[in-house]
Amino acid sequence: MKQYETAPFWETKTLEELNAYEWEALCDGCGLCCLNRLQDEDDDTAPIYLTRVACHCYDIGAGGCSDYANRFERVEGCMRLTAERAAEYTWLPETCAYRLRQQGRALPSWHPLISKDPHSVRPHGMHALNPILESEDIDLEDYIVDNVIGDL
Ligand code: SF4
Numbered sequence: 001m002k003q004y005e006t007a008p009f010w011e012t013k014t015l016e017e018l019n020a021y022e023w024e025a026l027c028d029g030c031g032l033c034c035l036n037r038l039q040d041e042d043d044d045t046a047p048i049y050l051t052r053v054a055c056h057c058y059d060i061g062a063g064g065c066s067d068y069a070n071r072f073e074r075v076e077g078c079m080r081l082t083a084e085r086a087a088e089y090t091w092l093p094e095t096c097a098y099r100l101r102q103q104g105r106a107l108p109s110w111h112p113l114i115s116k117d118p119h120s121v122r123p124h125g126m127h128a129l130n131p132i133l134e135s136e137d138i139d140l141e142d143y144i145v146d147n148v149i150g151d152l
């Protein structure tokens with residue numbers, strides 16, 4: 001009997017249709033959403049500036065949140081990404097897999113689901129920006145970088 005290959009879930013399902021496992025697997029682990037951003041607090045239409053300063057809860061060496069299960073309790077500004085927010089959060093990098101799928105676009109060849117290599121994202125993620133960890137001594141304004149992520 002001839003066997004037919006079925007298309008993978010990330011191509012056939014909308015974000016709303018993903019189960020919990022598929023939702024987590026869609027994240028490419030780039031860590032770019034864990035970098036601090038700056039915006040005029042009195043003007044939510046003002047430009048958002050990307051910095052290369054990572055959230056204090058991020059493990060730069062391991063390339064991931066150091067306390068993912070408790071991230072919302074640990075860090076006040078950590079936001080839960082949902083299908084709806086993937087459309088609203090314009091500050092997410094152009095390469096964010098949730099953003100791409102929300103726009104009906106294909107995942108890049110370096111996404112771990114495609115490459116089957118969990119480290120293939122590194123040259124395209126936070127590490128490309130030479131990140132440093134947030135601390136009390138750091139003035140975020142000194143670490144603003146051009147938002148070139150989408151061009152990587
Ligand atoms: S708490 Fe974890 S997931 Fe949330 S921004 Fe910080 S490092 Fe990223």
Ligand code: SF4
Pocket residue numbers: 026027028029030031032033034081092093095096097098
């Ligand atoms: S930017 Fe998107 S794909 Fe990258 S780590 Fe954050 S949620 Fe995952």
